[in-house]
Amino acid sequence: MSERQIQLEVLRYNPETDSEPRFQTYSVPCLNEWVVLDALNYVKDNLDPTVSYRWSCHMAVCGSCGMMVNGEPKLACKAFIHEYGDQIRVEPLANFPIERDLVTVVDDFIGKLASVKPYLIPKEDKPVSAGEYKQSPVELKTFKQYTLCINCMLCYAACPQYGLVPEFIGPAAISLAHRYNQDSRDGGREQRQEVIASHDGVWECSFVGACSEVCPKHVDPASALQQVKVASTIDWYKEHLMPWMKK
Amino acid sequence: MTVAKSNKPIVWGPFAAGGTITAFVTPVLVLLTLFAALGFVPSLLTYENLHAFAANWLGKLVIFGIILLSLWHAAHRLRVTLHDFGIRADTWVAIAVYFIASLGTVATLFYLLRIS
Amino acid sequence: MSRKPYIREMSKTNWFFSQPRYTRYMAREVTCIFILAYTILLIFALKNLADGPEAYAGFLEALNSPLGILFNLAALVGAVYHSTSWFNVTPQAMPIQRGEEFVPGNIIVGAHYGGWALISLIVLFLGV
Structure with missing residues (x-):
């Protein structure tokens, strides 16, 4: 096990005393198989217990340790030290307000996520005695990749349109809406369209594609959003040019 | 909670269709006019041949389709691009770019109808 | 404990230089200027075609110039970049x-x- 001395630059912000954030550098003896999160934990345990950051699972499942590592949105638990030089700069996720140090305010995302109703809305309620809602493997595969989203918000940190227009509902929330819209058991698309086909919905997306490039779970939000645009456009033309087609 | 659905699809439809059509045909069309610019006028671009092509109703349809869709593709993308460059007067930008596209569409129709 | 979230503003006018992937995106978007200019050239050609043989000959003559060559070369680069960037994302869009x-x-x-x-x-x- 080789050890390397890493200069870890951490963006610090204390809302009680600071008027703006500043970088603080820690010299961390890192093992080569460590991830950035290990380095931060080392700092917290040995050098400076005041550093604040979120983490939980250390295995790219919980989605809470998202941060900017050398300017790129990353899960700190999935950013391996050996992929970086001797100087690593960590900052809170871009496009989100800083609560303290590496902790961001995520209320905006949580609100938007809830607004798209990311849960099954069955076409018709049936009693348990009527049996299960069946789904074939083909139907499952249609939306399976979108179920892998862990709400880590890296896509929001990568999306310039979200940075420029904070009202934009954004990649993950619209992808999850798409995931349920595509689900053969679901009947809630009309309700979700009210939100995602609105002005601040999918139409703020200009297909930069950064969301899909940074996603740690290889979900493809950019694809979901383009599919939503195509479907919403077909809806619009059906509704306005062929009103008799409306159900 | 009822937020109005956006009317963006009206222009997004032509944007997407136009993006596809220009991706397929614009490079080769530019190649033909580049030959003409270099002094070697391709046979399609001679007056007789192009006139005959545009006089035919199918030819008219092809020309109109390509110009219409390219125009509305470029106009809509220009609107988004100006926003990306930091110009926030989106309503005015939209009016301007779609006006240019409408003008181009009407002009194309007008000229095509004059060729017979 | 008081809350005082700090907001980092994103530059509205030069954000696309902050990351290579944003710059590539902007290059793709800017191709619309070439497509637009070239389409206007086509409409102009159509006008001269409708005006008759002399007008059209004049158009071809004007095109046969350094400016005409430069314009077409620029349009070719823009159009090809548009085509490749458009086709490369088709699996995501469809x-x-x-x-x-x-x-x-x-x-x-x-x-x-x-x-x-x-x-x-x-x-x-x-x-x-």
């Missing part, structure tokens, strides 16, 4: 599911490139 599996992206992209080559060759064959 994924195709066959049975359980999705058609691999490079097949969808390859089909578009093939169609592009075919159309270009046909136009060149008939037009030159």
Whole structure:
């Protein structure tokens, strides 16, 4: 096990005393198989217990340790030290307000996520005695990749349109809406369209594609959003040019 | 909670269709006019041949389709691009770019109808 | 404990230089200026065609100039960049599911490139 001395630059912000954030550098003896999160934990345990950051699972499942590592949105638990030089700069996720140090305010995302109703809305309620809602493997595969989203918000940190227009509902929330819209058991698309086909919905997306490039779970939000645009456009033309087609 | 659905699809439809059509045909069309610019006028671009092509109703349809869709593709993308460059007067930008596209569409129709 | 969230503003006018992927995106978007300018040239050609043989000859003559060559070269670069950037994202915009599996992206992209080559060759064959 080789050890390397890493200069870890951490963006610090204390809302009680600071008027703006500043970088603080820690010299961390890192093992080569460590991830950035290990380095931060080392700092917290040995050098400076005041550093604040979120983490939980250390295995790219919980989605809470998202941060900017050398300017790129990353899960700190999935950013391996050996992929970086001797100087690593960590900052809170871009496009989100800083609560303290590496902790961001995520209320905006949580609100938007809830607004798209990311849960099954069955076409018709049936009693348990009527049996299960069946789904074939083909139907499952249609939306399976979108179920892998862990709400880590890296896509929001990568999306310039979200940075420029904070009202934009954004990649993950619209992808999850798409995931349920595509689900053969679901009947809630009309309700979700009210939100995602609105002005601040999918139409703020200009297909930069950064969301899909940074996603740690290889979900493809950019694809979901383009599919939503195509479907919403077909809806619009059906509704306005062929009103008799409306159900 | 009822937020109005956006009317963006009206222009997004032509944007997407136009993006596809220009991706397929614009490079080769530019190649033909580049030959003409270099002094070697391709046979399609001679007056007789192009006139005959545009006089035919199918030819008219092809020309109109390509110009219409390219125009509305470029106009809509220009609107988004100006926003990306930091110009926030989106309503005015939209009016301007779609006006240019409408003008181009009407002009194309007008000229095509004059060729017979 | 008081809350005082700090907001980092994103530059509205030069954000696209902050990351290479944003700059590539902007390059793709800017191709619309070339497409627009070239389409206007086509409309102008159509006008001269409608005006008669003399007008059209004048148009071809004006085109046969350094400016005409430069304009067409610029349009060619813009148009080709548009085509490649457009075709490269088709698997994302229009994924195709066959049975359980999705058609691999490079097949969808390859089909578009093939169609592009075919159309270009046909136009060149008939037009030159």
